[in-house]
Amino acid sequence: MAFQRSKVPGEDIRLAMEMTQKRRQLIEESPADPIVWEYGVNRLAASLHPGFVKAKLCSREPVCADCYRITFKSLREDGHFPYFRAGQFVTLSARVGDSFLTRPYSIASSPKRAMAGELEIIVRKTGIFSSWLTEEAPVGTELLMGEPSGDFCHDSIRDKEHIVGIAGGTGAAPFLSMMRAITEGSEDFRLTLLYGARTREQILFDPEEFRDDRIRIETVLSDEEAEGYRHGFISADILKEYVTADSTVFLCGPDAMYAYVLGELGKLEEAPAGIRQERNPVGNRILEKPETFRLTVRIRDNVKTIDARSEETLITALERAGIPAVVRCRSGVCGFCHSRLVSGECYIAPENDFRRAADRKFGYIHPCSAYPMSDVEIEIPIFDAEE
Amino acid sequence: MDRYDVIVIGAGNGGLAAACRILNAGKTCLVCEKHNIPGGFATSFVRGRFEFEASLHEFNGIGTPEKPGSARLLFEELGVADKIEWIQLKNAYRLISKKEGYDFTMPFGEEAFIRANAAVHPDGERIVREYLTLCRQIRDAMSYLSAAKGRPDPKVMMEKYPDYMACGSYSVNEAFEALGYPQEIVDNLNSYWCYLGANGNNLSFLHYANMLYSYISNGATIPKYRSHELSLALEERVHELGGDIWFNSEVTKILTDADGHVCGIRLKDGREIETRHVIADVSPHVVYGRLMDSEAVPEKARKLTNFRKLAGRGFTVFLGLNRSAEELGITDHNYFIYDTADSVAQYESMKTIGQTAAQATVCLNNADPECSPPGTAILYMTTLFTDDVWSGVKEEDYYRVKNEIAAAMIRRFEEATGTQIAEHVEEIAVATPETYARYCGHPQGTVYGYESQYYDGLMNRIQMVEEDHMVPGLRIGGGYGERLLGYPSSYKSGVNEADRTLRDIGKEGM
Numbered sequence: 065m066a067f068q069r070s071k072v073p074g075e076d077i078r079l080a081m082e083m084t085q086k087r088r089q090l091i092e093e094s095p096a097d098p099i100v101w102e103y104g105v106n107r108l109a110a111s112l113h114p115g116f117v118k119a120k121l122c123s124r125e126p127v128c129a130d131c132y133r134i135t136f137k138s139l140r141e142d143g144h145f146p147y148f149r150a151g152q153f154v155t156l157s158a159r160v161g162d163s164f165l166t167r168p169y170s171i172a173s174s175p176k177r178a179m180a181g182e183l184e185i186i187v188r189k190t191g192i193f194s195s196w197l198t199e200e201a202p203v204g205t206e207l208l209m210g211e212p213s214g215d216f217c218h219d220s221i222r223d224k225e226h227i228v229g230i231a232g233g234t235g236a237a238p239f240l241s242m243m244r245a246i247t248e249g250s251e252d253f254r255l256t257l258l259y260g261a262r263t264r265e266q267i268l269f270d271p272e273e274f275r276d277d278r279i280r281i282e283t284v285l286s287d288e289e290a291e292g293y294r295h296g297f298i299s300a301d302i303l304k305e306y307v308t309a310d311s312t313v314f315l316c317g318p319d320a321m322y323a324y325v326l327g328e329l330g331k332l333e334e335a336p337a338g339i340r341q342e343r344n345p346v347g348n349r350i351l352e353k354p355e356t357f358r359l360t361v362r363i364r365d366n367v368k369t370i371d372a373r374s375e376e377t378l379i380t381a382l383e384r385a386g387i388p389a390v391v392r393c394r395s396g397v398c399g400f401c402h403s404r405l406v407s408g409e410c411y412i413a414p415e416n417d418f419r420r421a422a423d424r425k426f427g428y429i430h431p432c433s434a435y436p437m438s439d440v441e442i443e444i445p446i447f448d449a450e451e
Numbered sequence: 452m453d454r455y456d457v458i459v460i461g462a463g464n465g466g467l468a469a470a471c472r473i474l475n476a477g478k479t480c481l482v483c484e485k486h487n488i489p490g491g492f493a494t495s496f497v498r499g500r501f502e503f504e505a506s507l508h509e510f511n512g513i514g515t516p517e518k519p520g521s522a523r524l525l526f527e528e529l530g531v532a533d534k535i536e537w538i539q540l541k542n543a544y545r546l547i548s549k550k551e552g553y554d555f556t557m558p559f560g561e562e563a564f565i566r567a568n569a570a571v572h573p574d575g576e577r578i579v580r581e582y583l584t585l586c587r588q589i590r591d592a593m594s595y596l597s598a599a600k601g602r603p604d605p606k607v608m609m610e611k612y613p614d615y616m617a618c619g620s621y622s623v624n625e626a627f628e629a630l631g632y633p634q635e636i637v638d639n640l641n642s643y644w645c646y647l648g649a650n651g652n653n654l655s656f657l658h659y660a661n662m663l664y665s666y667i668s669n670g671a672t673i674p675k676y677r678s679h680e681l682s683l684a685l686e687e688r689v690h691e692l693g694g695d696i697w698f699n700s701e702v703t704k705i706l707t708d709a710d711g712h713v714c715g716i717r718l719k720d721g722r723e724i725e726t727r728h729v730i731a732d733v734s735p736h737v738v739y740g741r742l743m744d745s746e747a748v749p750e751k752a753r754k755l756t757n758f759r760k761l762a763g764r765g766f767t768v769f770l771g772l773n774r775s776a777e778e779l780g781i782t783d784h785n786y787f788i789y790d791t792a793d794s795v796a797q798y799e800s801m802k803t804i805g806q807t808a809a810q811a812t813v814c815l816n817n818a819d820p821e822c823s824p825p826g827t828a829i830l831y832m833t834t835l836f837t838d839d840v841w842s843g844v845k846e847e848d849y850y851r852v853k854n855e856i857a858a859a860m861i862r863r864f865e866e867a868t869g870t871q872i873a874e875h876v877e878e879i880a881v882a883t884p885e886t887y888a889r890y891c892g893h894p895q896g897t898v899y900g901y902e903s904q905y906y907d908g909l910m911n912r913i914q915m916v917e918e919d920h921m922v923p924g925l926r927i928g929g930g931y932g933e934r935l936l937g938y939p940s941s942y943k944s945g946v947n948e949a950d951r952t953l954r955d956i957g958k959e960g961m
Contacts, residue, residue, distance in 0.1 A: 106894060109888040222876045
C-alpha cells in the first residue's frame with residue numbers, strides 16, 4: 065500500500081516535516097505567565113487529606129467511671145477539621161514522659177461539626193496515653209491530630225440502607241457520629257443501634273438526643289435489670305428482631321464482644337447482607353518466656369539501636385524509646401507504618417496481616433502488627449510533621 | 452551524607468528506573484518520595500480480603516522470555532527482570548458499544564486478530580491485514596529512528612518508510628479518513644484510544660498505530676502481585692546498588708545557583724541536600740510552578756509549560772465481589788464499554804461531572820484466578836475526565852458525588868454484559884481526580900500527564916527533547932516525559948533522563 069491523504073504530490077510529507085517547526089512556533093506564541101500548579105481539586109485534596117492537623121484540647125467531661133468526652137478545636141488556618149465520613153477515626157500524637165505516642169480514636173461528633181472546627185472523641189482510661197489524655201493533659205494542650213481515616217462507614221453501594229449497629233463500651237463512638245450525621249442530614253440511612261453496657265451508669269450517651277425516624281436505639285444491660293432496657297447480652301434472640309437479609313451489620317467493641325456476637329449472628333435463620341467490624345489495635349501477646357532483642361532502626365541517614373521485647377509490637381518498642389513513629393490504625397490494616405525489614409524475623413498473626421502480597425514477597429512489614437522474634441533491623445519512614 | 456551525585460524527586464515508575472540507571476553507572480543517588488511507599492500510581496491497596504491494583508490494566512512490552520519485548524529488555528538492563536513474575540493475558544479486549552450494537556472479542560496475535568475482524572466486517576480480514584502492514588512499517592521506522600539517535604538518513608527514511616513519512620502529520624481520524632476503511636473496522640481499531648486519552652481528532656496516528664501494533668503483536672501481561680511488585684522490585688534494586696530512598700520526604704524546593712544551575716534540594720522539614728543533578732519524576736507544572744522560585748524558571752520553560760494541555764483526570768471504581776467471576780458470568784479480563792464508539796463524542800462526554808460515555812473495566816480473576824480468595828472476584832472500572840470539572844466539588848458533597856458516578860458505572864457494566872454485580876459488592880473504593888491529586892500531587896488530578904495533542908505528540912516530543920530541556924542540571928521524566936503516559940513509557944522516560952544526566956555529568960568531568 066501507499067498511504068496518501070493529500071491530492072497534492074509531496075504535500076503529506078511536507079506537512080510531516082513541518083511538525084516540529086509548528087510546535088516550536090506554538091510554544092513561542094504561548095504566554096510566559098507563571099505556572100499554575102494548584103487547582104480546586106488539589107485544594108480539595110489538601111483540605112480532605114492534610115496528613116496532620118494541629119488541634120487544641122478545649123473541653124473534657126466525665127461521662128461515666130473512667131470514660132471522658134473530649135472535644136478539640138481545630139488550629140488549622142481555615143478553622144476546620146477535614147470533612148469526614150461518619151464512622152472514621154483520627155489519631156492523636158503527643159510526647160508523654162520519654163515516649164512519643166500515637167493512638168487512634170473513633171470520632172463521635174458529626175461531619176458538619178468538623179466543618180465548624182470541633183471534633184469530639186470518647187476516651188476510656190486504660191493505658192499510658194489515655195491516662196495522660198484524661199487526667200494530666202491540661203485543657204488548652206495542643207496535639208497533633210492525624211487526618212480522618214478508616215472504612216467503618218456506611219457506603220451507599222456496598223451496604224444496605226438499614227444498618228444494624230452493635231456496640232459495646234466506647235465502641236458506641238462511631239455510631240454516635242453516624243446518628244448525628246443522620247440527624248444533621250449529612251448521611252441518609254436507617255440505623256438500629258444495639259448497645260451493650262453493664263449498667264445504666266455505664267451508658268455513654270443520651271438516647272433522647274436522637275429523635276429521628278431513621279434511628280432506633282436498644283440498650284442491653286448485662287449487669288442490671290431496669291425498665292426500658294433489655295437485659296442480658298446481644299444474643300441471637302435480640303438480633304433476630306432486627307437483622308434481616310436486607311440489613312448490613314456493623315460491629316464496634318471489644319474483641320470478646322465480636323467473638324460472642326459473631327457466634328450469635330451465625331445462629332440466625334436470616335443472615336445479614338454483610339458484616340463489617342472495626343478492628344481493635346494489636347496489643348501485647350502472651351509468651352511464657354518473654355525475651356528482649358536488639359532493634360536497629362534506620363530513619364533516613366540516622367541509625368539507632370534500641371531494645372524490643374518479644375511480647376510487644378515493634379511500634380511499641382519505637383514509642384517506648386521515644387522515637388516518633390509513623391503509625392495510624394495500630395491494627396495492621398492501613399499500612400501507614402509500612403516499613404522495610406532489613407534483617408531478622410518477626411511474627412505477624414495471620415488475622416492481623418493485611419499486607420500487600422508483594423510486601424510479603426520482598427520483606428516489608430507493618431510494625432504495628434509485628435512482634436520481634438530475633439534481633440531485627442528495620443527501615444521506617446520518617447515522622448514528617450512537627451511535634 | 453548531605454551530598455549526592457544525583458537526587459531523584461519522586462519514586463514513581465520514572466524515578467525508580469532513573470535511580471537504578473544512575474546507580475548502575477556508579478554514581479551516588481538519593482530518591483526523595485513524599486508518600487510512604489514507592490510507585491506513584493504503580494501501587495496497590497488492601498480492603499478486607501481483597502488487594503486492588505491501583506492503576507495497571509495491562510502491561511505492554513514485556514513479551515515472552517523467548518521473544519522479549521522492549522520493556523523486558525529494559526528491566527533486564529536495570530537488573531530487576533528476575534524479581535518480577537509475569538502473567539500472560541489471553542485476549543486483547545472485548546469491545547461493547549451500545550449505539551452501534553458492537554460486541555467484539557479480540558485476541559492477541561497478529562493472525563488471530565486479523566481473523567477475528569471477519570466478525571466485524573465481511574472484508575475485515577483483508578483490510579486489517581493491510582492495516583497491520585502499515586503499522587509494522589511505522590513500528591520499524593520508529594525502531595530505526597531510535598537506533599539512529601536523532602540522526603536518521605533521510606534517504607533511508609524515504610525509501611524504506613515512505614508511509615511512515617506520509618502519515619507523519621496526521622491525527623488518527625485524518626489517517627483513517629484517508630484510508631477509507633468501513634466504519635466498523637475503524638471503530639474496532641480505535642478501541643484502545645482510552646489508553647492514551649486524546650480523541651481521534653488530536654491523537655497522533657503514528658503514536659496510536661504503534662501502540663495498537665505493539666499490543667496486538669506482543670500481547671500484554673500483568674505482574675502476579677499487582678504493580679506494587681514492580682515498584683518494590685525496583686526499590687530493592689536501588690538498595691542493592693547502594694542507593695537511598697527516603698519516604699515521607701517531600702521535596703519543596705529545587706535550589707539553583709547564580710548561574711541558574713541546580714545546586715541542591717530542600718525537604719519539607721527544611722533540610723537541604725547538595726547535588727548538581729536532579730531528575731524530577733514530577734509534573735513540570737509542579738516543578739516550574741511550585742518547586743522553583745519563579746525568577747529561576749526560564750521564560751521559555753514557562754511558555755512551554757503553558758503550551759501543554761493537561762490530560763485525562765482519572766476516576767476508578769474498585770470492587771471486591773463475594774461471588775466468583777464464573778458465578779457472576781463475567782467471562783473476560785479486559786472490557787472497553789462505550790456508549791458510542793466515536794472517540795470525539797466520548798471525549799466530549801468527559802467534560803462534565805457525571806457518567807461519561809466510556810469505561811475500561813478489568814476483571815482481574817480472568818487473568819489470575821488466584822488474585823482473590825475462592826468464591827470472590829475483583830473488578831475495577833476506569834474512566835477519565837477531560838476537563839477540570841472536579842475542581843468545583845465541595846468537601847461536603849464529595850463522597851456523595853463519587854458514589855453516584857460509581858453506581859452509574861456499575862449499572863452500565865451490568866447492562867452491557869448482562870450480569871448482576873451490585874448485590875455482591877463486599878468491598879468498594881472509589882478513586883477520583885481528588886485521590887490522584889492527593890497521592891501524586893498532579894495538577895487537577897491528571898493521571899495521563901500531558902495530552903497527546905496534534906503538535907505535542909510522541910514524535911514531536913522525542914525530536915525536540917533537548918530543546919525542551921531548559922534548566923541546567925534538571926531533567927524531567929516519567930509520565931509527563933517525552934514518551935508520554937503509560938507504564939513502559941514512564942520507565943523508559945526515566946532511563947532516558949538518567950542517561951542524559953549521566954552525559955551531563957560526563958561533560959562536567961572534562
